[in-house]
Amino acid sequence: MASTLDFIEVKGVKIPFIFEEDKRLPIVSMQVVFTHSGSIDEGKHYGLARMSGKMLNEGSLKKGSVGFADALDARAIQLSANAGNETFVIELGSLKEEFDTGLSLLNEQLREPNFTAKSLEKVKTMALSDIARKEADFDTVASDELKAVLFEGTPMAVPNIGTKESIKGIKLSDVEKFKKDHIVLSNALIVMGGDISIADAKAKVQSLLTLLEVGKGGNERHYDPRKAPKESILNRPQTEQAYLYFASPFAMREGDSEFYKARVAMFILGSSGFGSRLMEEIRVKRGLAYSAYSRLSVAKTHTYFSGYLQTKLESQGEAKKTVVEVIDTFVRYGVTQSELDQARKFLLGSEPLRVETLSQRLGRTFGEYYSGKPLGSSVQELDMIRALTLDDVNDFIKRHGEIRDLSYAIVTK
Known part of the structure; x- marks a missing residue:
């Protein structure tokens, strides 16, 4: 079994169609992905993309929110819309015999969404409640502040949930315009699979997509993180520990041929949990935190290295110093043969755990296509990891000394 890439033509637009037939369970799932339609595409209406997804989830004008939800529940159909940084996604899943009903409800929802003043106020209230709740979650506070520091002056600096001020200012016309401008064929991509033939799947998708306008495709953008380190300290009297979040630039773009080396290096440094350099130095040897973690984020819109830990208030300085030392040593001396072998x-x-479900396989194929890599590149990457030598990985690490240029967001007392 393997996911394949094909295309569907609707109104003169060639739409990518990622598909895998899997008859082991009598279910069908579909994602309609709209690229260039996430939070970085909402302009100054921070939170609009996410709110537009919540508004779409309010059902249709005909059935209303409760009636639409009841219609879904009666047939055990899952239908939802959500927005990320780069994409807006509508997901539909059901038993095979209920999929046509699900498509009919989605058709109704897209033709006449429940975009009313009442729905907008409901969604706004929920969004403001989420924002208030997150203000008491110091991990989220530190994480959001780190993004604000790292991507200052760009759409990446604002969380996709928006701010209290921006949410209050969103009008019904803003939501309608977002849908009109972004939920269009020129941005569409289909990911579909399950107990259905490819011919039947294409026919159903084409019928659904005729509802949409051609529209105008969005433009790809990339935001570089700050190069000069900066620190932001947020004082919160109610906290009982320090939340230390850090990040730095990383000279790589999505689709880079050396990504497999970064994957191995970052696994050893901080993304492998127990046994990673950061965990070993910060928890095991010095007892400064219960856990310490770092990762590399590589996407179309951004690339950066980041990490975090929580520590005692009185240990904040030592923990920060230890992070600096671990990363500097990592860049200077690289990894050992034993660490490479274990990674x-x-x-x-x-690897088998990453492709054991249909959704995982479809997601991997989507990721390969979306990042501009050839299908099957994930398997080739494993072969390159298998052949990676100690000299190669250490040379790669030394060429990325920019990870030492750490910016910080610290929540403390």
Whole structure:
């Protein structure tokens, strides 16, 4: 079994169609992905993309919110819309025999969404409640502040949930315009699979997509993180520990041929949990935190290295110093043969767990296509990890000394 890439033509637009037939369970799932339609595409109406997804989830004018939800529940159909940084996604899943009913309800929802003043106030209230709740979550506070520091002056600096001020200012016309401008064929991509033939799947999707206007495709953008380190300290009298979040630039773009080296290096440094350099130095040897973690984020819109830990208030300075030392040592001296062997063993050995479900396989194929890589490149990447030498990975690490240029967001007392 393997997911494939094809195209569907609707109103003269060639729409990517990622598909895999899987008859092991009598279910069908579909994602309609709209690229260039996430939170970075909402202009100054921060939170609009996410709110537009919530508004679409309010059902149709004909049935209303409760009636639409009841119609879905009666047939065990899952239908939802949500927005990320780069994409807006509508997901539909059901038993095979109920999929046509699900498509009919989605058709109704797209033709006449429940975009009313009442729905808008409901969604606004929920969004403001979410924002208030997150203000008491110091991990979220530190994480959001780190993004604000790292991507200052760009759409990446604002969380996709928006701010209290921006949410209050969103009008019904803003939601309608977002849908009109972004939920269009020129941005569409289909990910579909399950107990259905490819011919039947294409026919159903084409019928649904005729509802949409051609529209205008969005433009790709990339935002570079700050190069000069900066620190932001947020004082919160009610906190009982310090939340230390850090990040730095990383000279790589999505689709980079050396990504597999970064994957191995970052696994060893901080993304492997127990046994990682950061965990070993910060928790095991010095007892400064229960956990310490770092990762590399590589996407179309951004690339950066980041990490975090929580520590005692009185240990804040020592923890920060330790992070600096661990990363500097990592860049200077690289990794050991034993660390490389263990990382390789885990990454290769755990691969079957990453492709055991239909959604995982479809997601991987989507990721390969979306990042501009050829289909099957994930398998080729494993072969390259298998052949990676110690000299190669250490040379790569030394060429990325920019990860030492750390910016911080610290919540403390």
